[in-house]
Amino acid sequence: MEHLEIERKFLVKSDGYKQKAISQNRIVQGFLNTDPDRTVRVRIKGEKGFLTVKGASNASGTTRFEWETEISVSEATNLIDLCESGILEKIRFEVPFGNQIFEVDEFLGENKGLVLAEVELKHEEERFERPEWLGEEVTGRIKYYNSQLSKKPYKVW
Template sequence: MHDKRGRDRSNVEIPFRNGYIESISRYGPVKAHPGMPFAGGRYLEMIMRQEIERKFLVTGSGYRNGASCKTYRQGYIVADTHRVIRVRTDGSKGYLTIKGPSRGASRTEYEYEIPLPDAEDLLERMCIKPLIEKVRYTLVHDGMTWEVDEFTGVNQGLCIAEIELEQEDQRFSLPPWVGREVTADPRYYNAYLAKHPYNTWEHKD
């Protein structure tokens, strides 16, 4: 079976093996627990976790030293204070992420890897414009992984550092290029920036 763009959507399902259903499509094999949701006939591999994240403004460029980097494009099908449905690409893969409301620094997150062409289609057809574009630098400081997002496009000039924790009261040291914490400020969340780009802000920190 082919879709409107001529892509092969046919699947062959393989019976349960080690508690999983395996489904084969032109995009390769994907796995799912029995009863998990599927899209376009393809079962999706889902990761569910409790996200605990702290956000900080960035005051220097030292984070670039020895860091790996990747370019992201992302958009939001739904973006409000109670729920978020996000589509993201990193150049080689696509992801669909659903997030619940924030409680302090914590929120529930479900993430599915989806075919890159589908993610690109969703970004163009269904997501709020403008899209979020950024370069993410990943590095380790004092045994902890930090991610620094340099925003481009309509959010050019904004740079935010994030650290994920195992518990909200976990202690960690701040790198010298980290400034004021903005975890509690909704303006610095990507879902807000999708509706209120940084270059439209009257007052910038």
């Protein structure tokens, strides 16, 4: 199937990624729909807006349908005003390690204190090097999905 996202998600146990980051962007995002079978996300990342539709995850939580298109920041801002409550804010660091780019998200606001890393893969069994700052794997744990963090933030766990 086209448009498959294959990724694994981890807690981050130290800030060793910061000095190795090649970019850093503030992200604001909300959800027009958080149904587990089809989430619809609106995101502003830096000076760009995005609309993303994601399908349900497979049993392992690593693979799901994802479709995304760029929209203007003004369109994204207008759509965020229509989103369900629980707008997420985070700083995303892109960190190369081995043959991969890890995306490390430092959450702000109601999710402050939570730091997650994701790595996108070509297939579910792809091997990758693990940086020393990578902690416990949380792939497939629904409470770590952004759509769920918008409903039940980290500070209330």
